[in-house]
Amino acid sequence: AQKVTQAQTEISVVEKEDVTLDCVYETRDTTYYLFWYKQPPSGELVFLIRRNSFDEQNEISGRYSWNFQKSTSSFNFTITASQVVDSAVYFCALRGNNAGNMLTFGGGTRLMVKP
């Protein structure tokens, strides 16, 4: 069985603050993939990043960065200098190689960035 936990259901910050969204996962698979998706108020699910279990290198893309740590089964997402347009629900997801290609989502974190 695989599970994704996003303990923060809602976070509120003021524009230009940095914010980190936590994601903790559980899987018995040795090969797996982790993802982050963004769901803005318009409702679509937008892919942000994919990471495989063999690549623990952190990644930075503009104001976004991701910290993958197998030792703590975490895949955290940081937004630097947040902007109002970052307001959305962010989902962390996991797919294990032996999980039948099923993508398991966390419950999501609602981020509100206030001007």
Add this chain to the structure above:
Amino acid sequence: DAGVIQSPRHEVTEMGQEVTLRCKPISGHDYLFWYRQTMMRGLELLIYFNNNVPIDDSGMPEDRFSAKMPNASFSTLKIQPSEPRDSAVYFCASMRTPNTEAFFGQGTRLTVV
């Protein structure tokens, strides 16, 4: 590519009516997924297909739900008869291979009154 295309975007129907949701995956993607999103249960996988063949339908709530993929470019999710508790946003997603990401359509917001 236009991405995953779902229709309709919104559907309001009366309890007991049949509802059909449609999805066109991204060309060349071998996997297609149907998800349901509700406030109470979050994002749930209903069923997925590989090369048009249903692989896992364990998430389908009950016999009132059925899904088909007659060809690589089209899938339907049907609810018959519909009930108010089926009200949710239904997402279709497609994926090229197991080690790539899934891309989602814009969803169909279903309201059963």
